[in-house]
Amino acid sequence: MSTPFSRRFQLVVEQICQGNKKQFAELTGKSASHIYRICRGASRPSMTYLQELYDEFKVDLNWLLTGEESSGQKAGTASSKDLVFAPMFDVEASAGAGALVQSEDIVEHFGFNKNWLSSHLRVSSDNLAFVTVNGDSMVPTLEDGDMILVDMSQQQVHREGIYLITTEDGLVTKRLKSDKNALQVISDNPDYPSWTIDPQNADQYRVAGKVIWNGRKV
Structure with a gap:
């Protein structure tokens, strides 16, 4: 197909x-x-x-x-603008109960035009990476098998968004919302309960980056 x-x-x-x-x-x-x-x-x-x-x-x-044409360029011809190459890691980020990280080998790279990243995603960082979603806790926002692009430079939660989190059980993708001295960890799927990262358990978690884009099969 x-x-x-x-x-x-x-x-x-x-x-x-x-x-x-x-x-x-x-x-x-x-x-x-x-x-x-x-x-x-x-x-x-x-x-x-x-x-x-x-x-x-x-x-x-x-x-x-x-599929995005560079400004002033014919489709298929070269752009004079630099590309950012985001590695695709051989890991899965759980959108469920937690997925153990078995490998962090790079299996592929994907190129993005810097101007496209800036204008469409409001991103200027070149510290980007792809991982694959595993599970349904973030449905309908993220689905099982989605490829998500993570800005690894955004490790502070200044505003609500979907983040990649390192836990003792592996990587998870969750919506994070700042709440005073804590972070509310929210699943978009209402079948999954929310939980909290606070000073008492903060050493068990690390925000690895912010999810800025996702791709899936149509």
């Missing part, structure tokens, strides 16, 4: 090789079957390969990855 990414990738193939996937594969050092899988939505290219497309053909990675 095709995906928005695979359809944009096909546009790149059309622009560079007039849609000839075999020729595109030879030109970019990949097997034809791999290019066909990407165009069908059955596979995703590595960040290394995407970086090669940028270096060799000036493909706009921001547009390719997010």
Whole structure:
């Protein structure tokens, strides 16, 4: 099944090789079957390969990855603006009872245009990371399997929002709300009770960052 990414990738193939996937594969050092899988939505290219497309053909990675065209640029062409590359960690952030962190290996990178981050998400930090949501306690805001983008520089709760929290049992995603000398930890799913981080238990928790964006399958 095709995906928005695979359809944009096909546009790149059309622009560079007039849609000839075999020729595109030879030109970019990949097997034809791999290019066909990407165009069908059955596979995703590595960040290394995407970086090669940028270096060799000036493909706009921001547009390719997010669908957002850089200002003044034609879709698929390079942007002169810098990209921020956010690593995707091999961990799950529980939106349930708690998920143990088994690994923190980087499995992929995703590129975002700095101007897009600033104008759409009001973010200027380049300390960003992706993790995957596990569980249903944040439904309907976050669903099981969602990819969430976390600004790891926002570790102080100045206003209500959804944050990534390190606990003794692993990572959790919860809504945090400041309440005097404590933090209310809220699940958007009413089936899950709220709890509190206060001076008595604060050493058991750490705010790892603020969730600023999420992506899911349509």
